[in-house]
Amino acid sequence: MRLGRRGFLRMAGVTAGTGLLAATRAQAKVPQATEEDTLPGVLVDTTRCVGCRACEAACAETNQLPAPPEGDEVMKTRRDMSQTAFTVVNRADAPGGGDRFGKKQCLHCLAPACASACPVRALDKQPTGPVTYDASKCMGCRYCMVACPFDVPKYEYEALAPRVRKCTFCAERQAEGLPPACVDACPSGALTFGKRHVLLEEAKRRIYSEPERFVHRVYGEREAGGTSFMYISDVPFEALALPAGVPEKPYPSLVAGALGAPPLVMTLWPPLLMGLYAFSKRRDEVAAGEQGHDQEDHHG
Helix, strand or coil: CCCCHHHHHHHHHHHHHHHHHHHHHHHHCCCCCCCHHHCEEEEEECCCCCCCCHHHHHHHHHCCCCCCCCCHHHHHCCCCCECCECCEEEEEECCCCCEEEEEECCCCECCCHHHHHCCCCCEEECCCCCEEECCCCCCCCCHHHHHCCCCCCEECCCCCCCCEECCCCCHHHHHCCCCCHHHHHCCCCCEEEEEHHHHHHHHHHHHHHCCCCCCCCCECCCHHHCECEEEECCCCHHHHCCCCCCCCCCCHHHHHHHHHHHHHHHHHHHHHHHHHHHHHHHHHHHHHHHHHHHHHHHHC
16 A cells, blocks of 8 residues: 555544544543542551561462562661562661551552553542552553652563552452451551541541650641551651652642643554654655666666
8 A cells, every 4th residue: 555645644643633532531531539438548557566567478468479578687678669569568766766667558549640640541549449450451651650659650671561560459358348458467456447537537536645656647648639548657757668748739630731741642652653664664665666667767
């Protein structure tokens, strides 16, 4: 099939229209914060955590990940989540001596930035609370990694079919009426699962009951518009590897405009390059054919 300049421009125009439509549809479905009273949550009381890391082992087993490293040596360096570790526990110095431990995982924002930045809705906020991931929809743009204020999503760079990886809030277990595996495995009562608004009241009750002990703030009550995982602590949250300075405004309203254009570029760029390649190849074939005719006429 001969592809001329007009044909190429026509194809590019159709592709642009299709990509624009797809991007517009994706943006129109940016998830909004659901009624908090209906959502589940987890209260993490770091003063009750004993650092056993049973939550790490339970998470690994439930999600079929490699077993977490053993021994106290692992606590000597601050760790971050990875594509093979959806939750990690870090250690900090406690007031008056001793240790404090803080579990870190996806916080499952009420209005998640990762889902709002995803142009194909591979990441999605479920009405039941968890922010889930569908690998069959993911095109690998990794804008979710850029958008997340908590640096949660990780990517399987070395895999043949790479995926975004993160905590799922054990959505399948919750659908069966079970708590997340990490909560189920916690032996010290540091993790409490329940309705978010009930947990928030309990968190404030503990703080007000012992105001000299706790930091006067519930981490996750307002960060990024509110999260499903919430923390109380007697050490600064930053010491437990929780990011400081996260804006209170829901991130979709902050990142949707900034990240709306790049997914469109990602959608259009591959077919545009294919069109340019086909146009260039056809032009070379025509030039080669005309050169052959000239040589035949010259020898004839």
